[in-house]
Amino acid sequence: MSDIFSDKEGGLEAPTRSPVKWKEESFLNKEEFLEESERIYDVCHTCRRCVSLCESFPTLFDLIDESETFELDSVDNKNFQKVVDECYMCDLCYQTKCPYVPPHPWAIDFPHLMLRGKAISYQEKNKTFLKRARDKILTSTDQLGKIAKLPLVDITYKGISSSPKAKKILSSITGIHSDAPWPKFEEAVEEYIPDKITDIKKADITSGKVAVFAGCYCRNNETTLANDLLKVLEHNGVEAKMMTGDRCCGMPKLDLGDLDSVEHAMKHNSPLLLKEIENDYDIISLVPSCVLMFKQELPLLFEENKDLQRIKDHIFDPFEYLSIRESNGLMNKEFITPLGNITYQAACHQRVQNIGPKTKELLELIPNTEVKTIERCSGHDGTYAVKKETHHNSVKIAKPVVKKVDDSEPDYLTSDCPLAAKQIEHVSKKKLITAHPISLIKKAYGVK
Template sequence: MGVLNDVYEMLNTCNKCGFCLTACKTYKTDLREPLSPRGRIQLIKKLVDGVIEPDQDYEDAINSCLLCGECAVACPSGVKGNELVLAARRDLKLRHGIKPFAKSFALKTLASPSRLEHGFNFFKGVGKGLLKRIDGLDYFRGVDIRNMPAAEKPFLEQVPEQITVGDPQKKVAFFVGCFLNHSLDGTAHSVVKVLTKNNCDVIIPKDQVCCGLPQYAYGDFESAKANARKTIESFLDRKPDAVLTACASCGSMLRDEYLKLFADEPGYLPRVKEFCAKVFEFSEFVEDQIKLDESKLKAHTPVKVTYHDPCHMARHLKITSQPRQVLKSIPRLQFVEMNEANRCCGASGLVQAFYHQLSTDITRQKTQNIVDSGAEVVATSCPACMLRIQGGLNFAGKQQTVVHVADLLAKAYED
């Protein structure tokens, strides 16, 4: 109970006003009190007080949270419901490990580069072949798995460890992340292209691993710490001016959560702080550090583009203006805002796999907002959001395509 005792004061700070209900997408979709931030907080408090035991209903309430952070923004008392859920998940992990087995297996696979590569190799080989033969498996738990891209070989195997330019202004270490490495390798190439076109030497450490966010989100701090330590040492050893990621979720973990993860290791914390201070998200780095020379950008084919704010970008990293400025800098690209641009798309890591109907309903609203905007293309800054939203659009029979901000910018540098 130590984990939950540490947050007991925050549990008691909730005055049950209900402001969080207006923001919470799981509650607005399901309309059951236990799936609201207020409901989850009261369940956690009752567990600490010994009123209830952590039964299946309790675990479902805790594990179905999107961790989007909208409740924390809405709360007038400053209660961070997402952080309380993280504490509850940590408590569950300490009680009985990660359950069910499928979730534990998935998290262990993500944490291991070799296991993850084997998984993607199976998917793009035997897996996709089987899917094409089985009717009704176009969408599995709301994910468009038949059309989910898989790189012919991991991005890390396609590029050298260092890419140099003639007159380097900055030395940037690129944290690729799991999805860009194994699925959306074209976007990873777009990131490198933009950096080199802007006089940056690019270092791509071949020994990089998962940032640790999936494990951290389900209370496996030990596995998350192991990967975090590897990441910190690998990247700092190369002495970059900046560590760049093109994944909002990875960026949040690398820059913010590492500080929380190692808060109990004061001897190592200075090393962590040194690393975190170097971390930038792609559009943030491009807009604030590079300062684009727009005269070098070539005109796109005229296209109307909207932008989806990933939860980790808008509410965790608090980066919202930079991706829009990057998009607006591209000639002949017409930018339009969609309604509720920062509304969660429903991906939220493994929530989409284990609470797929809830996720699908949330994705459906995001899809409708995109359609209503009149945009032909949806840009975003998170690979998981890209795959989730594209699947939602495909499932709805819509024609819009989803791309990364880096893809659109890289295209403007085409010779």
């Protein structure tokens, strides 16, 4: 057990978080990392609250339980990397479970320990060449989208990705599990241009003007989603437009431990975001991970960057934004289409923003609509669901959620995270109708 004295079982004060000092030499020092891993793993061993959250914790506890002494001291620290490889940085252990996070003297920050392990592994290039190439391609989302949509490449890609036989043959080269659905790429659609709003109303911390950060997912994989958001905002008297020139926020690179690429993406996006904010626009992104990146991860990685602190205060989840407008009497509640039974999976990266169940609350404003919430991870988490070595575990994580969804026989399955909804749809044996919650709100308004 940790030798840092603590006179109470868990922290009672509001959690705080220390910045990630990734540019300091000690961050990538393997010995110091292993020492810190031992300290944290020992606390986790006696606590075990997080056992059902993901595969990192069961991997750690199995290593301990199968060791000679049933204690951490007889676990070979070479195996610690197995724990790191199962973490997909959802942050749930820190934000929803751990009583020992700072300011508790034990200062447990499990996700940031994992991040450090990922950064060391990335630096040491300790995966095979093919796996490193796969990881690089999968996490270069915008470049991948551009290439996959090139003439001829698009037809070839579609052909292979829809052929189980071809996927199986290629699996040993691509490192993508043959049962995992390959990402679908959609052509860009014509951008919806909302009407100009003449009477822009500020409410609380919202300016009533929004620039949408599409993120690579809405740009490449589900290209009609951003238009749905523009229409919902317009219907609520908010002046809305798409941002231009922005790139992927860097979340997949963070998950890989490639922090230089995260910095590169941050340096590209932050001046663009800042320019919008200076023109009195708030920023909204439809994917919870993009919002989390700017609200939490980047400010912790680049503590000294004042621009990021400013962006953090002006970026919103769409339902957080609409909810603030609703509290100020500015939400349009003229819904004309009831939606029946909605099963709603609360996405991890939205839950850890600590904004409360805003999506559920707003969907419940629609008459004759019932919302059943499932607060469990779907196990997609970007690349985790498609990689050969982790696909099996991702399906295992999804199964309890899928069972609840299937049992609820919903008219619609929804999640703020489009990838989570896709994962549930993929694992379920039933024919589910999935839609993003913002598309459901648009539908309930009767907006085309």
